[in-house]
Amino acid sequence: MSTDGQNPETLGAERDWSDRLFGGFRKTTERLSENLSGIVGKTTLEEAQLDDIEDALIMSDLGPRAAARIRARLAAERFERDADERAIMEVVAREIAEILRPVAKPLDVVAFPRPQVILVIGVNGSGKTTTIAKLAHLFQEQDYSVMLAAGDTFRAAAIGQLGVWADRLGIPLVKGPEGGDPASIVFDAVKAATEQGIDALIVDTAGRLQNKRELMDELSKIRRVLGRLNPEAPHDVVLVLDATNGQNALSQIEIFKEVAGVSGLIMTKLDGTARGGVLVAAAEQYGLPIHAIGVGEKIDDLRPFNPDLLARVIAGIA
Numbered sequence: 001m002s003t004d005g006q007n008p009e010t011l012g013a014e015r016d017w018s019d020r021l022f023g024g025f026r027k028t029t030e031r032l033s034e035n036l037s038g039i040v041g042k043t044t045l046e047e048a049q050l051d052d053i054e055d056a057l058i059m060s061d062l063g064p065r066a067a068a069r070i071r072a073r074l075a076a077e078r079f080e081r082d083a084d085e086r087a088i089m090e091v092v093a094r095e096i097a098e099i100l101r102p103v104a105k106p107l108d109v110v111a112f113p114r115p116q117v118i119l120v121i122g123v124n125g126s127g128k129t130t131t132i133a134k135l136a137h138l139f140q141e142q143d144y145s146v147m148l149a150a151g152d153t154f155r156a157a158a159i160g161q162l163g164v165w166a167d168r169l170g171i172p173l174v175k176g177p178e179g180g181d182p183a184s185i186v187f188d189a190v191k192a193a194t195e196q197g198i199d200a201l202i203v204d205t206a207g208r209l210q211n212k213r214e215l216m217d218e219l220s221k222i223r224r225v226l227g228r229l230n231p232e233a234p235h236d237v238v239l240v241l242d243a244t245n246g247q248n249a250l251s252q253i254e255i256f257k258e259v260a261g262v263s264g265l266i267m268t269k270l271d272g273t274a275r276g277g278v279l280v281a282a283a284e285q286y287g288l289p290i291h292a293i294g295v296g297e298k299i300d301d302l303r304p305f306n307p308d309l310l311a312r313v314i315a316g317i318a
């Protein structure tokens with residue numbers, strides 16, 4: 001064990017995923033530092049430099065609002081005479097951290113009575129199924145019992161994929177036939193989870209945005225059925241977003257807020273994408289809690305959202 005209580009293996013894993021994050025944000029960092037070689041003979045940044053930084057932030061998917069906020073902070077800052085690029089990036093990182101800190105909120109299992117019902121929503125391909133498995137694993141590591149419900153009955157593959165994860169993790173899965181009624185599966189799952197004293201029930205849902213009306217009806221029916229069994233349920237409605245979608249991820253927040261209500265976000269695929277700045281745009285624009293981030297395809301690649309670390313990664317100074 002090392003002095004801070006983490007064993008070398010854990011530390012190695014931490015380094016591995018933060019390296020992957022760094023890889024993804026390299027382009028952002030390069031954009032930010034292009035044309036920026038520090039301040040010469042002065043203590044403030046020039047308008048042209050501020051313009052360049054603001055443009056680079058927008059190009060890196062942080063969105064116009066966050067970019068304007070960071071620019072304003074840089075414009076007000078008095079640097080040491082001849083400050084270097086790193087001093088400027090420290091200020092950028094501090095402002096990004098201030099945007100991100102208020103939305104960092106882990107998904108805790110707190111519901112009483114149990115189970116805590118977590119609806120997971122998001123478009124197909126966003127990493128929803130993998131995220132459900134990762135979340136279940138995270139809860140298991142905290143000694144919570146977990147059950148899954150295959151509420152996406154639209155595609156047999158979705159049910160099958162969830163089954164594979166449930167087997168691998170050794171947790172129960174409640175499922176029905178392809179084309180079955182998702183609300184009735186969720187009903188059965190809540191009953192079973194309650195009877196078995198399960199701590200967390202994670203529900204997969206369909207992600208067909210092509211038919212908004214149908215999706216809305218399906219999700220509100222699930223909510224109605226849940227409410228009958230437990231007025232507090234669902235306790236969480238977690239939207240899974242794929243960071244590689246960039247600005248498109250923001251329109252997904254907009255749509256899912258409308259069709260399902262969203263209580264928090266998990267952003268996946270932050271490893272190796274140059275578009276991860278969209279997380280900052282989402283935080284600034286919607287202020288929804290961000291529960292965790294996905295940084296790879298493996299079961300333990302879901303990480304708690306650490307705003308200070310991410311801010312430094314984006315600014316290239318972690």
Ligand SMILES: Nc1nc2c(ncn2[C@@H]2O[C@H](COP(=O)(O)OP(=O)(O)OP(=O)(O)O)[C@@H](O)[C@H]2O)c(=O)[nH]1
Nearest residue numbers: 123124125126127128129130268269294295296297
């Ligand atoms: N690099 C990377 N890949 C991920 C991450 N999360 C999920 N994936 C991959 O993204 C692909 C889609 O993930 P799924 O979990 O199948 O996504 P889904 O939203 O359930 O999609 P459907 O099964 O099509 O509904 C898979 O190949 C996953 O391994 C992540 O954080 N990083």
